[in-house]
Amino acid sequence: MTLLAFGLAEAGFVVLALAMDRHARQLAVRRPPTWARAKLRAAGLLLLLLALRTCMSGWGGAEGVVAWCGVLTLAALLLALALALPRRVRTATALLVLLPLLGALLHPG
Numbered sequence: 151m152t153l154l155a156f157g158l159a160e161a162g163f164v165v166l167a168l169a170m171d172r173h174a175r176q177l178a179v180r181r182p183p184t185w186a187r188a189k190l191r192a193a194g195l196l197l198l199l200l201a202l203r204t205c206m207s208g209w210g211g212a213e214g215v216v217a218w219c220g221v222l223t224l225a226a227l228l229l230a231l232a233l234a235l236p237r238r239v240r241t242a243t244a245l246l247v248l249l250p251l252l253g254a255l256l257h258p259g
Contacts, residue, residue, distance in 0.1 A: 151208030155201045155218065159225035162197030165190050167229065176233055198222070 167173035169190035174181040182190060201221060206214030 151204055152217065152221065155204040155208070155221045156225060158197050158201035158204060159218075159221050160229065162194045162201065163225050163229045164194075165197060166194035167233070169194065173233060 164177070168177060168182060169187045171181050202215070202218045205218040205221060208214065209217045
């Protein structure tokens with residue numbers, strides 16, 4: 151549950167970053183049009199709320215909110231560090247981070 155919540159939170163922050171001009175230039179080739187930015191913000195908020203729902207279903211009410219705050223902190227920190235890296239290093243680092251997460255999600259035990 152925590153890995154799923156982390157993945158949702160990370161995706162939510164990436165989508166929110168794409169809605170901002172500066173970060174969109176860092177993450178993508180071109181910035182999204184004005185009409186798409188509002189949809190990106192709504193999608194980012196939805197992903198963050200899904201992460202909250204995942205934490206609350208796995209940990210319970212109060213503990214889920216605390217776990218969600220921790221998940222949000224870690225996801226935001228990793229995105230901030232990734233945005234500070236050059237583009238080539240960012241791609242390699244993303245692969246190094248995503249492969250173990252994918253393996254943990256697909257592991258049956």
